Amino acid sequence: MLNTGQMNPPDNALPNAAQDILDTANRLRWEVGNSAHEKIVETIYTDAARIADRAVVYPDTPPRFNLDRTIDHLVTSRIWGFPLMILLFTLVFWITIVGANYPSAFLSWLLLDEVYPLLKEGSAFIGLPWWLDGLLLDGMYLATAWVIAVMLPPMAIFFPLFTLLEDFGYLPRVAFNLDNIFKKSGAHGKQSLSMMMGFGCNAAGVVSTRVIDSPRERLIAIITNNFALCNGRWPTQILIATLFVGALVPAYLGGIISALAVVGVAMLGVLMSFAVSWSLSRTWLKGEASTFSLELPPYRPPRFWQTIYTSLIDRTIYVLWRAIVFALPAGAAIWLIANITIGGTSLAAYMVNFLNPLGLIFGLNGVILLAYVVAIPANEIVIPTVLMLTVLMTGASQYGAGAGVMFEASHQETMTLLQAGGWTLLTAVNLMLFSLLHNPCSTTIYTIYKETGSRRWTTVAALLPLVMGFAVTFIVAQVWRLFSLMG
Amino acid sequence: MITVTERILSEDVLKHIYKCEGDGRRATLDSIAGVLQINQDEASTLVSKMAAHDLLQLQGEEFHLTEAGQNYALQVIRAHRLWERYLADETGFDEAQWHTQAEHHEHHLSPDEIEALSARLGHPTHDPHGDPIPSANGQYMPHGGQPLTSLEPGQYARVVHIEDEPPIVYAQLVAEGLYPDIELRLKEISAERVQFFVGETEHLLAPIVARNISVRPLSPEEVTELTPAEPLSSLKIGETAQVVRLSPACRGPERRRFMDLGILPGTVIKAEMVSPSGDPTAYLIRRSLIGLRKEQADQIYITRDVVSNRP
Numbered sequence: 001m002l003n004t005g006q007m008n009p010p011d012n013a014l015p016n017a018a019q020d021i022l023d024t025a026n027r028l029r030w031e032v033g034n035s036a037h038e039k040i041v042e043t044i045y046t047d048a049a050r051i052a053d054r055a056v057v058y059p060d061t062p063p064r065f066n067l068d069r070t071i072d073h074l075v076t077s078r079i080w081g082f083p084l085m086i087l088l089f090t091l092v093f094w095i096t097i098v099g100a101n102y103p104s105a106f107l108s109w110l111l112l113d114e115v116y117p118l119l120k121e122g123s124a125f126i127g128l129p130w131w132l133d134g135l136l137l138d139g140m141y142l143a144t145a146w147v148i149a150v151m152l153p154p155m156a157i158f159f160p161l162f163t164l165l166e167d168f169g170y171l172p173r174v175a176f177n178l179d180n181i182f183k184k185s186g187a188h189g190k191q192s193l194s195m196m197m198g199f200g201c202n203a204a205g206v207v208s209t210r211v212i213d214s215p216r217e218r219l220i221a222i223i224t225n226n227f228a229l230c231n232g233r234w235p236t237q238i239l240i241a242t243l244f245v246g247a248l249v250p251a252y253l254g255g256i257i258s259a260l261a262v263v264g265v266a267m268l269g270v271l272m273s274f275a276v277s278w279s280l281s282r283t284w285l286k287g288e289a290s291t292f293s294l295e296l297p298p299y300r301p302p303r304f305w306q307t308i309y310t311s312l313i314d315r316t317i318y319v320l321w322r323a324i325v326f327a328l329p330a331g332a333a334i335w336l337i338a339n340i341t342i343g344g345t346s347l348a349a350y351m352v353n354f355l356n357p358l359g360l361i362f363g364l365n366g367v368i369l370l371a372y373v374v375a376i377p378a379n380e381i382v383i384p385t386v387l388m389l390t391v392l393m394t395g396a397s398q399y400g401a402g403a404g405v406m407f408e409a410s411h412q413e414t415m416t417l418l419q420a421g422g423w424t425l426l427t428a429v430n431l432m433l434f435s436l437l438h439n440p441c442s443t444t445i446y447t448i449y450k451e452t453g454s455r456r457w458t459t460v461a462a463l464l465p466l467v468m469g470f471a472v473t474f475i476v477a478q479v480w481r482l483f484s485l486m487g
Numbered sequence: 488m489i490t491v492t493e494r495i496l497s498e499d500v501l502k503h504i505y506k507c508e509g510d511g512r513r514a515t516l517d518s519i520a521g522v523l524q525i526n527q528d529e530a531s532t533l534v535s536k537m538a539a540h541d542l543l544q545l546q547g548e549e550f551h552l553t554e555a556g557q558n559y560a561l562q563v564i565r566a567h568r569l570w571e572r573y574l575a576d577e578t579g580f581d582e583a584q585w586h587t588q589a590e591h592h593e594h595h596l597s598p599d600e601i602e603a604l605s606a607r608l609g610h611p612t613h614d615p616h617g618d619p620i621p622s623a624n625g626q627y628m629p630h631g632g633q634p635l636t637s638l639e640p641g642q643y644a645r646v647v648h649i650e651d652e653p654p655i656v657y658a659q660l661v662a663e664g665l666y667p668d669i670e671l672r673l674k675e676i677s678a679e680r681v682q683f684f685v686g687e688t689e690h691l692l693a694p695i696v697a698r699n700i701s702v703r704p705l706s707p708e709e710v711t712e713l714t715p716a717e718p719l720s721s722l723k724i725g726e727t728a729q730v731v732r733l734s735p736a737c738r739g740p741e742r743r744r745f746m747d748l749g750i751l752p753g754t755v756i757k758a759e760m761v762s763p764s765g766d767p768t769a770y771l772i773r774r775s776l777i778g779l780r781k782e783q784a785d786q787i788y789i790t791r792d793v794v795s796n797r798p
Binding site: 026029030033035037038041042045046049050058069072073076077078081082172175176177178179180181183189216285286288290291292293294295296297298 | 578579580584609612613619626627628668733735738740741742744746748749751752753754759760761762763764765766767769773774775776777778779780783
């Protein structure tokens, strides 16, 4: 029974035969119903599969000893699966941290101790005006050199190692092992991979979410990648933990306690990433389409040189280039705010004084907030900027190399300087928390925009961790002060 | 001048009268005010405006749609059901939210957008509950099913419609994994319970719940899902089985993904290993190892009697 009561009569009546065909087609459309489409596609696929099954001959009979399955049963076994995984990744991180020290020290020596003075001499020789010399060399060059020296070596080690594991076929097994945990927070097991990549660099981590083909899970992985403590933030964590947390215990325990504090912050990041994944998948991202599949490709010997080459080009150089592009203007901005003065006071001093009351509410201070504003382009320059601004504010001119010039100092000098700047243990703890929970660097934000193509999700990814950072530091500061009042 | 709020309200009035006419109920000023949650005065202002636009007429106490009103109502219903189809096939929203979301979107889609949506979804004929989606010129065929409770024990039938009101009953049917297009066999029916089988799975429902399932009886020759089958998730590590079919509830991107991976009737699957965290399980499918989560493996029906595809 076709309901034609409401049908408009056709404007130009077709010849009877044609109309008959149309009517029949219309009636059949309703009779075959909705799943006709699916059934036809399924039939085509099934036929194709059947033809392939008949036609394709595999020469090899499966061997009695299957190496792939043997490895698989080991790396996904209930007993050995997780310990092996932890061991392998500890090894990768250890090689990265230890191995990066040497080239980092070399680059720092080359770019800061050798090239920088040369450039200064050169500029003095051609008689550049002081402000141009300052802007170009003290500002832009120094910031960029800093980023390269700190960022390049770990990435040039971490990414190839990671890519080798990927090429070998191990990483999909990690996703397989961890999927259940991620599933409970509404995410995809492969998010474990982009998260680990994020420990190297969040921008690279965001790019690596391309392996997740389900739209919703991919967005979750992109938005939460920032909670993986990146390479640019580890030095901040380590320095502050060594100075303030390590100092709480006897010297022989200092190293281990400050290391635990840093690992604790990194773990907090992992927990945050689960918590945020969980809430995103139940709120904003509820409606995004979600599918799951996880291919476990056969193991194969990694193509060593090809892997090294592509990971250098695709990941290291790509991330480094973007970081440089963003570090140049940041260097300029830092130098400018420290050197433009109004009525004898620098712009930076005005800003620090303005931000100070706000910073104190969150257990931080104006210097830290301003450093995070100007260091949006790269987390690597947060500590040098903090030190430079502290010198500027305290007038401790025995340190540093002048207004707007970033520098590094020995632990003892740094500690004395920071204490002169009014730092307490609370400031240190909250800086560590804020370093974990704040907006991603501009390289990452730009990458998120490129990957999602959406202003909305980019804004969420940028502001969500910032709001969380303020909330967490606020709560910690209030509880801390309450306890110190009671104590 | 008609405001947006007024347009939305009048579209809801049209839908209400249309449903009443279909069910043989009376659409009165009271019922309109009740459904729209407005007072009698507002309702009467609204219907007089609509009457002035020649969308409805008052016959005694009852309102009836004019031809223009009926066409308009069908377009709103078309938008509603298309949107539900879209939510079901292409998004991650779950069943309980389809209706509410469609109630909103049906008022905000232009005729062009409705056409584009229909084309994008491949001009579907039914919404995910089995209700027909009127075509652009208002044609549709009612599902023509009968309540599940009217079947004789032993009879086969195909589900053609699952009523989504009231939500509590609907949630129960969804939880049982019942969808339009599945085939079932009634085992027993009494005043207390209705017992039936979908494949190997037994379902027990209270008659009042079972009544919300509409079915079309099938003669034994028409039954296509006779082969007893169990979900892939029941396969133990090391066991081999053959795919019988994919669940009709598995649609859209998920189904395409399965077919892309070569999970099709006849495909031989071996459960290879399980993640140390308990889920997913890796299956050997066409010489590739694919990890599937339990709820996905539930969508694939298998038999342990493997028949070779090779000649």
